[in-house]
Amino acid sequence: MDFDLSDEQSLLKDSVTRWAADTYGTLEHLAAARAAPLGFPEAGWAELAELGLLGLPFSEADGGFGGGSVETLVVMEALGRAMAPEPYLASIVLGGGALRLAGSADQKAALLPGLMDGSTRLAFAHAEAQARYDLNDVATTARAVEGGFRLDGRKSVVLNADAAKTLVVSARTSGNRRDAAGISLFLVPADAPGVTVSAYPTQDGGRAGDVALADVFVPADAVLGPLGEGLGVVERVTEGAIAAVCAEAVGLMEALHGLTVDYLKTRKQFGVAIGSFQALQHKAVDMFVALEQARSMALYAGMMLEATDEGERRTALSAAKVQINKSARLVGQTAVQLHGGIGMTMEYIGAHHFRRLAMIELMFGDTAYHQRRVAAAGGLVSAA
Amino acid sequence: MDLRFTPEEIAFREEVRTFFRTEIPAEIRAKVSEGRKLAREDYVTSQRILNDKGWAVPHWPLEHGGQPWTTVQRYIFMEELMQAAVPLPLQFNCFMVGPVIATFGNDAQKARFLPRIKSLEDWWCQGFSEPGAGSDLASLKTRAVRQGDHYVVNGQKAWTTLGQYADWMFCLARTDMEAKKQQGISFLLIDMKSPGVTVRPIITIDGRHEVNEVFLDNVEVPLENLVGEENKGWDYAKFLLANERTGIARIGMSKERIARIKRLAQTTPAGEGSMWDDLDFRSRLASVEIELKALEITQMRVVAAQATRDPTKPDPASSILKIKGSELQQATTELLLELAGPNALPAAREEAGHNDMESLFAWADTAAPTYFNMRKVSIYGGSNEIQHNVIAKAILGL
Numbered sequence: 001m002d003f004d005l006s007d008e009q010s011l012l013k014d015s016v017t018r019w020a021a022d023t024y025g026t027l028e029h030l031a032a033a034r035a036a037p038l039g040f041p042e043a044g045w046a047e048l049a050e051l052g053l054l055g056l057p058f059s060e061a062d063g064g065f066g067g068g069s070v071e072t073l074v075v076m077e078a079l080g081r082a083m084a085p086e087p088y089l090a091s092i093v094l095g096g097g098a099l100r101l102a103g104s105a106d107q108k109a110a111l112l113p114g115l116m117d118g119s120t121r122l123a124f125a126h127a128e129a130q131a132r133y134d135l136n137d138v139a140t141t142a143r144a145v146e147g148g149f150r151l152d153g154r155k156s157v158v159l160n161a162d163a164a165k166t167l168v169v170s171a172r173t174s175g176n177r178r179d180a181a182g183i184s185l186f187l188v189p190a191d192a193p194g195v196t197v198s199a200y201p202t203q204d205g206g207r208a209g210d211v212a213l214a215d216v217f218v219p220a221d222a223v224l225g226p227l228g229e230g231l232g233v234v235e236r237v238t239e240g241a242i243a244a245v246c247a248e249a250v251g252l253m254e255a256l257h258g259l260t261v262d263y264l265k266t267r268k269q270f271g272v273a274i275g276s277f278q279a280l281q282h283k284a285v286d287m288f289v290a291l292e293q294a295r296s297m298a299l300y301a302g303m304m305l306e307a308t309d310e311g312e313r314r315t316a317l318s319a320a321k322v323q324i325n326k327s328a329r330l331v332g333q334t335a336v337q338l339h340g341g342i343g344m345t346m347e348y349i350g351a352h353h354f355r356r357l358a359m360i361e362l363m364f365g366d367t368a369y370h371q372r373r374v375a376a377a378g379g380l381v382s383a384a
Numbered sequence: 385m386d387l388r389f390t391p392e393e394i395a396f397r398e399e400v401r402t403f404f405r406t407e408i409p410a411e412i413r414a415k416v417s418e419g420r421k422l423a424r425e426d427y428v429t430s431q432r433i434l435n436d437k438g439w440a441v442p443h444w445p446l447e448h449g450g451q452p453w454t455t456v457q458r459y460i461f462m463e464e465l466m467q468a469a470v471p472l473p474l475q476f477n478c479f480m481v482g483p484v485i486a487t488f489g490n491d492a493q494k495a496r497f498l499p500r501i502k503s504l505e506d507w508w509c510q511g512f513s514e515p516g517a518g519s520d521l522a523s524l525k526t527r528a529v530r531q532g533d534h535y536v537v538n539g540q541k542a543w544t545t546l547g548q549y550a551d552w553m554f555c556l557a558r559t560d561m562e563a564k565k566q567q568g569i570s571f572l573l574i575d576m577k578s579p580g581v582t583v584r585p586i587i588t589i590d591g592r593h594e595v596n597e598v599f600l601d602n603v604e605v606p607l608e609n610l611v612g613e614e615n616k617g618w619d620y621a622k623f624l625l626a627n628e629r630t631g632i633a634r635i636g637m638s639k640e641r642i643a644r645i646k647r648l649a650q651t652t653p654a655g656e657g658s659m660w661d662d663l664d665f666r667s668r669l670a671s672v673e674i675e676l677k678a679l680e681i682t683q684m685r686v687v688a689a690q691a692t693r694d695p696t697k698p699d700p701a702s703s704i705l706k707i708k709g710s711e712l713q714q715a716t717t718e719l720l721l722e723l724a725g726p727n728a729l730p731a732a733r734e735e736a737g738h739n740d741m742e743s744l745f746a747w748a749d750t751a752a753p754t755y756f757n758m759r760k761v762s763i764y765g766g767s768n769e770i771q772h773n774v775i776a777k778a779i780l781g782l
Contacts, residue, residue, distance in 0.1 A: 296681035
């Protein structure tokens with residue numbers, strides 16, 4: 001049992017934390033970055049490439065740095081703390097995750113160098129509006145045709161879709177809408193004829209888009225992973241994303257809790273710092289307890305991400321997401337409350353942490369969804 | 385970073401698990417699991433078995449019978465003990481007065497008391513709280529006046545847990561009336577058979593006799609029963625209370641209760657099936673299990689940090705364990721009560737002479753008393769509100 005980061009992991013943490021604080025230390029910096037056409041500055045993405053972060057999770061054989069889940073979580077927590085708007089989750093964790101897990105040697109050779117040097121980006125176009133959180137619910141179809149496939153359907157709220165050169169698209173090659181079997185993954189150039197990306201800002205300061213696919217042709221070698229067996233890959237990719245947003249949320253909560261405690265120490269009413277009031281102290285402590293519980297479960301998510309037992313892994317990730325969601329709600333809401341009026345304004349940076357935390361709750365499964373999954377699996381404590 | 389136990393730690397876990405489940409009598413463990421009243425003899429039997437194995441006080445200094453275990457091993461030991469529903473070694477003996485005497489007592493006191501403390505030949509109770517001194521313990525009024533070769537002690541102690549069984553009491557009493565609050569307090573060892581000691585039961589909210597009032601009326605205490613220095617008792621009490629927080633989260637107990645709830649849910653009829661088929665119930669159970677898993681890891685983080693901390697100073701992070709651990713213990717008793725449903729209402733059927741105790745719902749008779757009793761855990765050991773104050777001050781700097 002060892003909760004310490006290795007020397008290399010500590011260096012990684014320090015360098016990402018420093019970069020994020022220097023780049024996005026104030027709301028003005030953050031607002032300027034978000035105002036860029038894609039919602040983040042290209043220069044920022046290039047800097048992440050220079051720091052080696054874009055190649056971090058990929059194996060050394062593939063030209064990456066061979067980082068594991070802990071390294072990804074260290075990066076996500078540090079980016080989360082500063083609310084860095086770069087699409088690390090969308091492009092490296094989600095899109096890159098699918099390529100890492102299911103890509104052939106040729107596909108990796110074609111895409112990974114660009115992904116790692118920052119010249120190309122991926123997005124993960126899986127979710128559909130009717131599916132809510134059910135990963136098996138895929139209505140988009142892929143018809144086998146001469147030399148390849150033709151895709152039809154609509155993908156919903158694809159994170160940073162407008163920043164991607166290549167989309168990882170799930171589509172049915174057989175079966176009915178909710179069947180587990182028959183889902184396949186495809187690498188689709190964003191500028192392929194028939195692809196329309198309708199992009200928009202999101203409530204948390206990021207960007208996403210709906211992706212319409214109208215008779216889009218892809219060649220046979222665009223199939224990512226085994227045909228008809230894409231659901232397993234989607235599940236693994238989503239588990240990685242859950243662990244990543246858990247870590248991001250811990251960074252956000254830590255920053256927001258710090259802001260709140262500082263505010264309690266400096267804001268004066270009735271002639272004293274409001275942090276001298278016990279009613280407010282106890283709420284700040286409740287935030288702290290929730291943060292530490294979330295931190296523990298983010299560590300658990302990172303560890304269990306590498307578990308080989310599928311059922312155990314799935315239940316663990318669901319449990320982690322439940323804890324992160326509950327903590328995120330308590331920390332976010334209490335922070336706004338303790339700040340009073342200023343916490344309600346867009347000019348206050350803490351309000352932006354709150355908004356991101358609230359949206360993270362709804363990503364990759366909300367509290368009720370994951371709690372039901374844990375319950376259906378029989379829980380975490382053995383009855384024996 | 386690696387949250388897993390090493391192969392050696394896993395082997396250790398198997399060893400202690402097997403010992404608890406084969407050597408401690410099943411009837412005693414069943415009483416603990418089912419929330420039934422333990423007799424004095426049950427505590428003594430269980431602790432003797434541990435003591436014969438050398439495991440009653442593994443956290444004590446080696447020369448007094450401790451084990452050379454790591455903090456992780458100690459943690460595993462306590463978790464497995466609780467999950468096997470073994471009665472905890474008597475807290476007042478093993479975690480409170482024992483470590484104080486071992487650390488601050490003189491050689492004569494160590495030789496006289498420590499062996500009998502760990503074997504439970506002497507049963508100790510705690511004389512700290514008073515009717516007017518609860519969370520504000522330092523405002524205690526019991527006074528000890530030196531007369532020749534003894535102190536004369538007068539006062540009243542409250543909430544003396546299992547004092548009805550006690551042979552000895554460790555007691556805080558004021559020896560300097562002029563000194564400021566925390567100063568002028570001494571740590572005395574009082575023979576409960578001394579003239580002037582009266583124990584009066586307090587029946588708690590669960591209808592049971594667990595705590596007492598103890599009246600001290602001109603009780604003569606030999607000077608040799610002073611621990612450490614006169615007027616330094618508050619320091620020893622603080623050391624003791626830091627020890628008390630060890631394992632205060634009681635995660636193993638909550639796990640044990642959850643496992644039992646799961647087994648009972650499968651045999652508790654509901655609708656066409658059992659309560660286990662009720663996904664709403666299971667989802668509420670899962671909610672508690674998830675928080676408990678988070679707390680288990682939080683506790684391991686605190687334990688891992690202990691290895692490099694000054695063991696005589698309390699870790700303010702342990703206040704998190706107290707707050708969350710007590711909340712979750714209480715939540716498990718609420719789920720047990722919910723599971724029992726209307727069958728929780730009957731009280732004292734056994735005493736009333738009914739012989740249907742083999743019925744499907746015999747277990748439900750203890751659901752309500754368990755729920756009632758466990759309201760105490762957010763009050764004792766420094767109430768949860770006090771723990772909030774500790775974190776606000778020591779960690780957040782408010």
